Amino acid sequence: MVVSSTVVELTESISRESFKRFNCSNWSDLLLPETVEGFKSMINVGAHKLPWIPDFIYRGVFENMFNNRKERSELLAALIVPDKDANTNTNYSQL
Numbered sequence: 001m002v003v004s005s006t007v008v009e010l011t012e013s014i015s016r017e018s019f020k021r022f023n024c025s026n027w028s029d030l031l032l033p034e035t036v037e038g039f040k041s042m043i044n045v046g047a048h049k050l051p052w053i054p055d056f057i058y059r060g061v062f063e064n065m066f067n068n069r070k071e072r073s074e075l076l077a078a079l080i081v082p083d084k085d086a087n088t089n090t091n092y093s094q095l
Contacts, residue, residue, distance in 0.1 A: 009081045009086050009087060010079050010080050010081060011080070011081050011082070011083050011086045012080060012081070012082055012083050013083050015027070015080050022045060026076075026077070027076040027077070027079070027080075028072075028073040028076055028077070030042060030045065031076060032066055032069055032072055032073055032076070033062070033066070036055070036058050036059050036062050039058055039061070039062040039065075039066075040058055043058075
């Protein structure tokens with residue numbers, strides 16, 4: 001799954017707000033689901049009005065998509081910048 005955002009840095013406060021909104025406790029819960037139902041939830045967050053998809057498609061994609069779960073979880077955790085270290089200067093020059 002590709003995650004795109006206009007956020008300059010993924011801070012702790014942005015993460016907390018997102019966790020409340022998506023009813024999860026960390027990014028791994030949402031982006032690295034452990035069940036087919038969790039995978040369906042992840043897809044529903046990222047897509048609008050999907051057509052009906054049979055369960056065997058979800059199951060097949062889920063089984064092949066999420067390898068190296070531990071390493072991916074560590075990378076997701078490393079993306080979060082502490083609020084005190086966040087760069088709030090977003091005045092970039094337009095060349």
